[in-house]
Amino acid sequence: MTRISVTVDGVRQDDDVEPRLLLVHWLRDRLGRVGTPIGCDTSNCGSCTVLLDGRSAKSCTVLAVQADGCDVTTVQGLAEGSTWHPVQQAFHEQHALQCGFCTPGMMLAAVDLLKDNPDPTDDEVRHGLEGNLCRCTGYQNIVRAVRSAASTMRDGGGTTDSGTTSSGTTDSGATTEVSA
């Protein structure tokens, strides 16, 4: 067992894990952060994408011990309370999801993409999200949503109040201990 300390969605988590444990399994099975789905288990689909110190990473390819000391953001930590991130709002308004299974990974990959490129073209969005697969939408609306979110963020629009509640967001600074 290896002792790790990871900040997940603003909450510091200390836990003893097996070195072979994958980050996504630790998030889901030990922390109960089941908003991050497991799609393929083989790094093909990207649905398990999280932000690791602000950069997108497929959490089925990352060991939990590799995330020691890191700041992990899942889809459940993307919104601020009931206020959605512009990417969440854009996915909703531009109909960028149907079943919603790929959506957490798509949105977090998009957040990382927009950090590097605040004004991507259609081709750049498609290239940036090529590691994420969607079987519902045909990608057209996803590209539209990412560009819409980029426009909102460029205009200084931060998070927008959706009027709906998002579960899973927690007060930052809190510390929890995971029991074995």
Place this chain on the structure above:
Amino acid sequence: MSHIDPEGIAEAVEEADALSEPTSAKQIGQSRLRKEDARLVTGATTWTDNIQMPGLLHMAVLRSPMAHARVRSSTCPGPRRAPASSPCSPAPTSRRTWRRCPALAGDRRHGAPRPLAAGPRRGPPRR
């Protein structure tokens, strides 16, 4: 048979101020915003794999790599990880309904989809 006066109805509606002003927003033909997006974009999903409750058990199913074969022997690994109250389940063969259409293959295995054995464990089966 009573007579309905359309003009009278129109006057009544107008007097009651029950008509709203027509809006310029075009609704017909527009996509509707989905209510279910709220949980899907925030990770508050309730798919089967996301169910979490105290004492929740997962079941692993063993399938044969052979499409048609006879099971000569089998061993149960015992309650090393599984709770004692829910042991590894071999195929029951004594009851008629199970013989006719068993969930598990028993001593014979026909066709690819039929499972050979099933066993519970506390956490989800992980490769």
